[in-house]
Amino acid sequence: MNLTGASALVTGGASGLGLATARRLAAAGAAVTIIDLPSSAGAAIADELGGTFAPADVTDPEQVAAAVKIAAAAGPLRVVVNCAGIAPPAKVLGRNGDPSPLGDFERVIRVNLIGTFNVIGQASAAMARTEPDADSGDRGVIVNTASVAAFDGQIGQPAYSASKGGVHAMTLPIAREFARYGIRVLTIAPGIMETPMLAGLPQAAQDSLGQQVPYPQRLGRPDEYAQLVMAIIDNGYLNGETIRLDGAIRMQPK
Numbered sequence: 001m002n003l004t005g006a007s008a009l010v011t012g013g014a015s016g017l018g019l020a021t022a023r024r025l026a027a028a029g030a031a032v033t034i035i036d037l038p039s040s041a042g043a044a045i046a047d048e049l050g051g052t053f054a055p056a057d058v059t060d061p062e063q064v065a066a067a068v069k070i071a072a073a074a075g076p077l078r079v080v081v082n083c084a085g086i087a088p089p090a091k092v093l094g095r096n097g098d099p100s101p102l103g104d105f106e107r108v109i110r111v112n113l114i115g116t117f118n119v120i121g122q123a124s125a126a127m128a129r130t131e132p133d134a135d136s137g138d139r140g141v142i143v144n145t146a147s148v149a150a151f152d153g154q155i156g157q158p159a160y161s162a163s164k165g166g167v168h169a170m171t172l173p174i175a176r177e178f179a180r181y182g183i184r185v186l187t188i189a190p191g192i193m194e195t196p197m198l199a200g201l202p203q204a205a206q207d208s209l210g211q212q213v214p215y216p217q218r219l220g221r222p223d224e225y226a227q228l229v230m231a232i233i234d235n236g237y238l239n240g241e242t243i244r245l246d247g248a249i250r251m252q253p254k
Contacts, residue, residue, distance in 0.1 A: 004029035008079035009071040014040035016159040018083030020222035021229050023196045027142040033071035058115030064122045064243040076130040080123040087110045089156040096131045105159045112163035128181040136236050139182040146189040152251035168242045175240030186232050191246025197254040213247035
């Protein structure tokens with residue numbers, strides 16, 4: 001797919017996996033629109049990339065619709081990458097043996113799963129109205145972010161694992177639905193990555209996590225995620241699949 005003159009939308013694009021992806025897309029010639037929270041560095045990143053910042057909550061249909069409208073005005077919307085997400089740990093039972101607040105579980109599901117679905121719905125409506133790309137025949141590509149926690153969830157991750165498992169589970173049915181429009185849908189399930197969430201850990205803890213990876217024994221790099229996004233865009237026969245990007249790690253219970 002030729003991205004020169006095309007538009008790309010990246011949620012969570014102000015940091016981590018989303019930022020690395022936004023940079024790769026901009027380097028490939030796409031006009032990048034970043035969705036992130038108003039408190040993020042999205043405006044500065046958009047200026048750096050010559051793109052646009054659309055502050056929005058991914059769970060808000062009106063805010064996301066406005067961001068999609070901005071992206072579609074910059075060129076035919078060809079790429080959407082969903083990287084926005086949260087990962088607060090919480091066990092089912094608290095220290096005193098009482099159930100954890102249900103609202104905590106609902107919030108993770110709402111941001112990670114419902115937010116991803118919301119962006120897919122709003123963006124695909126714009127994609128479906130574009131002319132197919134002359135090189136590939138695709139109207140667009142949607143890449144979602146799950147996690148190895150969808151398959152190897154650890155203690156304290158029931159909400160996160162459920163949310164990412166949901167992203168994985170809806171990939172194939174949405175890809176099948178969008179086949180008629182020429183829109184491909186895929187999901188990446190990263191392992192332990194060098195994201196802002198992990199950057200706050202002591203270096204010794206980061207090194208310990210990296211040593212759990214069979215090979216290479218280190219944390220994954222955001223740009224390796226971004227490279228996979230670009231490979232997905234380029235390979236027109238990839239569709240309806242979740243791809244693990246994890247150095248062959250299989251997470252232990254804790």
